[in-house]
Amino acid sequence: MKIGVLTSGGDAPGMNAAIRAAVRQADSLGHEAWGIYRGYQGLLDGDMEPLPSRACANILQRGGTMLRTARCKAFHDPDVRAKAAEKLKAAGIEALVVIGGDGSFRAAETLLREHGVACAGIPGTIDNDLPGTDRTLGFDTALNTAVEAIDRIRDTASSHGRLFLVEVMGRASGMLAVHTAIACGAEAVLYPESPDDSYEALVTQLEENWKRGKRSSIVVVAEGDAVGGRAMAVGERLKRDHELDLRVVVLGHVQRGGSPSALDRIWGSRWGSEAVRRLDRGERGFYLGEVAGALVAQPLSRILEPQPVPPGDLGRLVAVLAR
Amino acid sequence: MKIGVLTSGGDAPGMNAAIRAAVRQADSLGHEAWGIYRGYQGLLDGDMEPLPSRACANILQRGGTMLRTARCKAFHDPDVRAKAAEKLKAAGIEALVVIGGDGSFRAAETLLREHGVACAGIPGTIDNDLPGTDRTLGFDTALNTAVEAIDRIRDTASSHGRLFLVEVMGRASGMLAVHTAIACGAEAVLYPESPDDSYEALVTQLEENWKRGKRSSIVVVAEGDAVGGRAMAVGERLKRDHELDLRVVVLGHVQRGGSPSALDRIWGSRWGSEAVRRLDRGERGFYLGEVAGALVAQPLSRILEPQPVPPGDLGRLVAVLAR
Amino acid sequence: MKIGVLTSGGDAPGMNAAIRAAVRQADSLGHEAWGIYRGYQGLLDGDMEPLPSRACANILQRGGTMLRTARCKAFHDPDVRAKAAEKLKAAGIEALVVIGGDGSFRAAETLLREHGVACAGIPGTIDNDLPGTDRTLGFDTALNTAVEAIDRIRDTASSHGRLFLVEVMGRASGMLAVHTAIACGAEAVLYPESPDDSYEALVTQLEENWKRGKRSSIVVVAEGDAVGGRAMAVGERLKRDHELDLRVVVLGHVQRGGSPSALDRIWGSRWGSEAVRRLDRGERGFYLGEVAGALVAQPLSRILEPQPVPPGDLGRLVAVLAR
Amino acid sequence: MKIGVLTSGGDAPGMNAAIRAAVRQADSLGHEAWGIYRGYQGLLDGDMEPLPSRACANILQRGGTMLRTARCKAFHDPDVRAKAAEKLKAAGIEALVVIGGDGSFRAAETLLREHGVACAGIPGTIDNDLPGTDRTLGFDTALNTAVEAIDRIRDTASSHGRLFLVEVMGRASGMLAVHTAIACGAEAVLYPESPDDSYEALVTQLEENWKRGKRSSIVVVAEGDAVGGRAMAVGERLKRDHELDLRVVVLGHVQRGGSPSALDRIWGSRWGSEAVRRLDRGERGFYLGEVAGALVAQPLSRILEPQPVPPGDLGRLVAVLAR
Known part of the structure; x- marks a missing residue:
């Protein structure tokens, strides 16, 4: 199976860890990883190539994303999404690993729903503002x-x-x-x-x-x-x-930017590996997260729900500790 | 209520965050915090003094422990522990916040069991090897x-x-x-x-x-x-x-050593505050931890149980990602 | 001899290194160092105290200045400077180590000229914009x-x-x-x-x-x-x-802010020590610097000269290297 | 002119800055830079290729050396050096930029003396132990x-x-x-x-x-x-x-290792640029350094002199400041 990997939206430290893990896990399971550059925009432009394991050497410790990223407003247009799906089919890419935030996951959700593209989401945003996960990369x-x-x-x-x-x-x-x-x-x-x-x-x-x-x-x-x-x-x-x-x-x-912290490298590595293992097992529309310390998967449609308000406990603690 | 705070065993980044939070939480609840220097050894030597909130300024970002620390082998002797309990009584200190590892918690457990000293433990060790918590300070x-x-x-x-x-x-x-x-x-x-x-x-x-x-x-x-x-x-x-x-x-x-990471500062702050709030509510023998992302308290006796073996999943991932 | 030490103007990393070195060098030569807080403002307010060597423990690695700092516009008034000179006389302080930028040095120059206060300047500013030195602390x-x-x-x-x-x-x-x-x-x-x-x-x-x-x-x-x-x-x-x-x-x-670099710590240490050794030898109005790699002293009046324009060589190199 | 660039001996932070500057300065003067991998060993193995300016993007901030490095004992043998000179001639490389320590410079000195290869040395070693320069990269x-x-x-x-x-x-x-x-x-x-x-x-x-x-x-x-x-x-x-x-x-x-400090990046950049400018002007056997704050060039033979003992002043200061 050919598995495309892309990063989309704002860059976040740890994205490279997820790319590396997805590529090498794919390699170890006999799949072929493809790198798609500049997110959905690069997908539309056909800016993609095979990504062997050795191409991911020495990226774990780098901030940003080796696949580069972009915001792609055109993707709100159903015709544009249809064109993207055709590009994938033409390249023989059957599944996507999408690393990004809520906008990137919503685009993946439509690709799955409208065109049956198997999509695995990995939460990559420094804002930590996604429903269904206590943590995001960066x-x-x-x-x-x-x-x-x-x-x-x-x-x-x-x-x-x-x-x-x-x-x-x-x-x-x-x-x-x-x-x-x-x-x-x-x-x-x-x-x-x-x-x-x-x-x-x-x-x-x-x-x-x-x-x-x-x-x-x-x-x-x-x-x-x-x-x-x-x-x-x-x-x-x-x-x-x-x-x-x-x-x-x-x-x-x-x-x-900046070199990712140990935690962001570890979760990027775990999520990148898990995304490919689930695609390998035939799962088709999910995104990964951490809930209560455990690695979990949510259906892609969960991204359409609002993010619950964080508890105010920590906020109140600030005043107590500022004495 | 007078609440003593001590750090014991190997120093760990984040101990100062826990000291600061315990002292300021005590202050905000109307209690008086006392700093006990050099762990149980300082307790035996009567090396202690009141610790006002302002004395904890600018320590949150420092490694090590402002209360200094020591290992105290003499504490294995019941007579020595009796003497320590007397020192506390003489100073009017009714409860202890003990920041340290398994040895420090075991000493606290005997102080509680043998002499009725209320003890709150905060896990402080870089080894992350305590039962009942997924995380330790440092x-x-x-x-x-x-x-x-x-x-x-x-x-x-x-x-x-x-x-x-x-x-x-x-x-x-x-x-x-x-x-x-x-x-x-x-x-x-x-x-x-x-x-x-x-x-x-x-x-x-x-x-x-x-x-x-x-x-x-x-x-x-x-x-x-x-x-x-x-x-x-x-x-x-x-x-x-x-x-x-x-x-x-x-x-x-x-x-x-080194300035503690954000996580160690946050958990040190949360645990320091929670330890004092629980002592304030009359709890007498517990230590704090994080389980499945939540702040929890374990009975002090739990420290006598062995630490479960960590799952080998992460270990196996190393080989996959090293391709 | 009592030697006062103050920091003035914007804070700069390395000021603490200079304070520590001045204090300990004074101690080793049999003089008594006094810390004057908040620059010339603190001098006017009499906010000063003896500073023993042990009070300078663990400050070398800290940004900012343990003596705090302030800008003091009132010092442009000759009457105010006269009052400052009286404060020094009353406290028995015969010499000042002034750590700061051009404004701080100009104030020192007037104290020397108008009131005969021996002053040693140490260049402390992140801007590196003083005449007579290739380097400033910070x-x-x-x-x-x-x-x-x-x-x-x-x-x-x-x-x-x-x-x-x-x-x-x-x-x-x-x-x-x-x-x-x-x-x-x-x-x-x-x-x-x-x-x-x-x-x-x-x-x-x-x-x-x-x-x-x-x-x-x-x-x-x-x-x-x-x-x-x-x-x-x-x-x-x-x-x-x-x-x-x-x-x-x-x-x-x-x-x-931030922990000073090795170079700023080394030059702060060298300058702090040298300032006191020169005051000890009876020198009365100078500031220290680095010229062509060597530690040098300039007469305080040199601060009244303009800073020469830096050579444009480095600026031109940017374009060559950006290819 | 084709100019070869190699790094030799122990790696040092700042080597990449020097490589980048040499390559881009060559480019801007109309010369062609060649990268020689693994030092003199790679030269013997013919492990070299043209190095365009764009190949040096994003290396300035990296530790180590993108050209890799090695120690090459075989180079003590005159026959081996003759072979190396032939390799250079065959590739049309007329001049070498050698980034390394004393051993690397001695090898360059023999290449110049025995075979007339123009060589420019850039001091790259964390030990700062070369004659004729107050500073070395790293x-x-x-x-x-x-x-x-x-x-x-x-x-x-x-x-x-x-x-x-x-x-x-x-x-x-x-x-x-x-x-x-x-x-x-x-x-x-x-x-x-x-x-x-x-x-x-x-x-x-x-x-x-x-x-x-x-x-x-x-x-x-x-x-x-x-x-x-x-x-x-x-x-x-x-x-x-x-x-x-x-x-x-x-x-x-x-x-x-580690990302080079600002100073090491600046001197690496200045030396890399200057080495090529001097080769461009026809200079044939020198190495660069900093003396009294200025960028200077020494004849390559200077490397055969012993490094003078550093003054003990700084050493003595340690005791004064440790009070």
């Missing part, structure tokens, strides 16, 4: 990168007795922001799902810290925060209302 | 440190087309070795619990890699490996039998 | 931090075939930008002192790279760049004129 | 790697109040050991060129530290240390004579 690396960056900012905050607002990624999810806040010992965190994510609560918290003798503070702001506005806006308002000597840092794309 | 950091070190060694291995044996820590457990091997893309791994952990299997694997065109190889060896012997011994044998140009690296104590 | 660390961040961004740039503009610090100097550009393999660099630092030259360079098959590019932009405008402005213009799919990242304060 | 990276590793060990040393002996590389030179000792704040350093590098001086130093209240100590030991013996031997003796609770860590090959 989240642990992005978390550690954000924490390391804020450790550096903490040096300056402490030296100057100054307030910093630090904006982290995460799209509409506060997962990255809340985990970052706990791990860097932030004094407060603003995130979309928070019930008390308000400007007033933040001001109260900062005033209490000041009374406790804290002269410097780090506030983590999720890029998707709706109530307070993004970090720049919150900073402007605090400066205006309270004449605070504060600085705003937007971590931005620094969080997206 | 494991994730040590894993990332080992992987980063082997990434460096890989540069030289590839440049010279050379074989490296790298010994990692883990005492009698292969957890650290197997996870490291997957995450660094090792060509083989030797660990105590492996059914086929034999010198012959290793030689066969290396020969197959050579035939596939791999000119360099990394073999991860658990320090507790029994069959093959430790890395130096395995290396000597391979040199003698096969005249291989190989190098041996013993990572040693480099794996033990 | 430059090497900030350079490595910027390079590491851009290595991460490169992963995403390569994966998406995308252009990134990355703004680095440096105030009016292009030193940090040019060195960063060479070290991260940037396709182009915009910096204030460049003769051909123009928007048009950049566009030409990007077009040539595209013709050579380069699909992703990194352009480093100095924050002090005057011709092209700062990164956001350059990005907006490129998007408007050429409809490029580009991203802008402003590294910001992430560059300022 | 030294700064290895230094930072060693310091980072010892920072981790310091966490455990402080937590346990324990003595660690840490052996670093450097062959017969103490450069790496002394710089590491200053940068990690070691309590003592043993290195070959030290006048007072004796076991007795170390014992005295450790006793003084103990009296000052230091409970933990780090001693850096150069692998080439002659008087005291290597770290294991020193450790055994200290244990036997003084019953100290100490640990020995041999950093080993971890120091050799």
Whole structure:
């Protein structure tokens, strides 16, 4: 069997681990892996070639994706998807391993439903915002990168007795922001799902810290925060209302790359291997995840459900630990 | 209530996160936290003092333990333990938070059983070898440190087309070795619990890699490996039998320190906070852990059970991915 | 002799190394070191205390400054400086070690000239923009931090075939930008002192790279760049004129903190020790530096001279290496 | 002109920067760069091919050498060297860029003297032990790697109040050991060129530290240390004579790899470019270096002179700063 592998959407550390594992597992089971470049766009362009095991040497430790990636809006058009299915048939590729986020999985779901292409999804996004899995590739690396960056900012905050607002990624999810806040010992965190994510609560918290003798503070702001506005806006308002000597840092794309953490390499390896083993056994439409510590598979259609709101426990812990 | 906090046994990254969280959670619930220095030895010596929330500033990101640690063989003597219990009573300390490994928990278990001291255990050891928890503080950091070190060694291995044996820590457990091997893309791994952990299997694997065109190889060896012997011994044998140009690296104590990873900081924070909340609710003898992704508590006596053998799945994956 | 030590202006990695070395060198020569907190502001507030050698344990590896720092505009007022000199006299402090940038050195120069306070300057700023020294504390660390961040961004740039503009610090100097550009393999660099630092030259360079098959590019932009405008402005213009799919990242304060590099620790240690040895020998107004690899001292008044423009050689090398 | 590029001897971070710069500078001057694999051994085997600029993409940030390397004892034989010269002539390669240490440069010197092959040397060795240059590629990276590793060990040393002996590389030179000792704040350093590098001086130093209240100590030991013996031997003796609770860590090959530091990338880039520019101008036998901060060229024959002993100043500073 020929198995195509592609990465789609935003790149995430650990994608290369999944590619390597899928290719080598395919090899060990007697299948032929094909690399499809630049996601669904490359599939449409026929930008693909056989990917032998040795071509995946020395990629495990690299960020980004050796197959490159792209967003492909054209894929919303059913005619375009039909063309993609034909390309696969012409190349003799019977199954796809799709590494990406919710948009990439929805495209895979339509390929399966409309054209019977067997598809295995591997969650690859630093946002950790997919239903049916507690973890996505890249989240642990992005978390550690954000924490390391804020450790550096903490040096300056402490030296100057100054307030910093630090904006982290995460799209509409506060997962990255809340985990970052706990791990860097932030004094407060603003995130979309928070019930008390308000400007007033933040001001109260900062005033209490000041009374406790804290002269410097780090506030983590999720890029998707709706109530307070993004970090720049919150900073402007605090400066205006309270004449605070504060600085705003937007971590931005620094969080997206870098050598993957051990966890992201391990889960990328496990998922890449498992995806191919299930395709080999004849399974046709699923994506992998981790639930309660175990490697699980969900039907591809599960991606159409909304991601449940993360529990606010961790968010509340931030205030307790910031004393 | 006065709550004593101590760290005992080998130090592990994340211990400071747990200390900080326990102290600040105690503070927020109206209790008084006391720091006991150098583990049970310091308890015997009366080396303790109140630990206010502000004393825990800027420790979250530090490796090691601000309370210092020690191994205390004298504690095996019941008379010595009686003296320790008296010290606690004299200081008015009613409960202990003990951060350490199995030996530290066993000592806590006897303090509870013999003298009624309320004890909360927090698993702190890089070896991840405790029953009743899937994770211990420091494991994730040590894993990332080992992987980063082997990434460096890989540069030289590839440049010279050379074989490296790298010994990692883990005492009698292969957890650290197997996870490291997957995450660094090792060509083989030797660990105590492996059914086929034999010198012959290793030689066969290396020969197959050579035939596939791999000119360099990394073999991860658990320090507790029994069959093959430790890395130096395995290396000597391979040199003698096969005249291989190989190098041996013993990572040693480099794996033990360093700024804790995000995960170790988060679990240290969660466990430190939870330990105090449970003591506050009147619980008296338990240790915390993570099982299937959830924060759980086990009775302290559970520490007397043996740690189950880790599943061999991950170990077997190494060979598949080394193609 | 009592010797005061203070850090002033923006914090820089390596300041702690200089503090530690000054304190311990003073101790070994029989002098008493005093720590003055929050720079000249703390001096005015009398915020100072004796600093024994043991108080400097475990700070060598920390970013920021254990003495904290501040900018003190009031110091431009001669009456305020007179008050500061009185504070020193009252405390019996006969000499100052001032760790900071040009503003901090100018303040020291007036203290010496107007009030006869012996002052030793140690260059501490990540901008490397002082006359009379090829190196300042923190430059090497900030350079490595910027390079590491851009290595991460490169992963995403390569994966998406995308252009990134990355703004680095440096105030009016292009030193940090040019060195960063060479070290991260940037396709182009915009910096204030460049003769051909123009928007048009950049566009030409990007077009040539595209013709050579380069699909992703990194352009480093100095924050002090005057011709092209700062990164956001350059990005907006490129998007408007050429409809490029580009991203802008402003590294910001992430560059300022972090554990100092080996070089910054070594020069901080050497300068801290040398400053005190020269004060001990009776020297009264100088600042230290590195010129042509050697540790040198300049008269404090040298700080009033302008910093010579850095040679453009390195800047020109960027284009050659970006092929 | 066809210009061959090879790396020889032990690999060092920054070699790839030099390769990339040489290739792209050649390209920009209209020459054709050829990559010769596995050093002089590959030259003998005819293992070489044209190396276009695009083949050097994404190598700047990688440790090791993309051209691989080897030690080639056969090259001591004049007949073998004659064969190598013929290979070059047959391939039309008129000049060589040799990146390596003293052995590699001596081989180049004979190729020039005996067969008139134009040779440009670029110093690539982590040991920083060449005459005629203050710096070699890889030294700064290895230094930072060693310091980072010892920072981790310091966490455990402080937590346990324990003595660690840490052996670093450097062959017969103490450069790496002394710089590491200053940068990690070691309590003592043993290195070959030290006048007072004796076991007795170390014992005295450790006793003084103990009296000052230091409970933990780090001693850096150069692998080439002659008087005291290597770290294991020193450790055994200290244990036997003084019953100290100490640990020995041999950093080993971890120091050799890893992504190069900014400085190593910059000097690799400058030297690679300069080597080709000089060959282009007709220069025929030189190697590059840094002296007093400036890029300089030495005649190849200079390699036959001994490396001067490094000044002991830095070594003496260790004791002052360890108070």
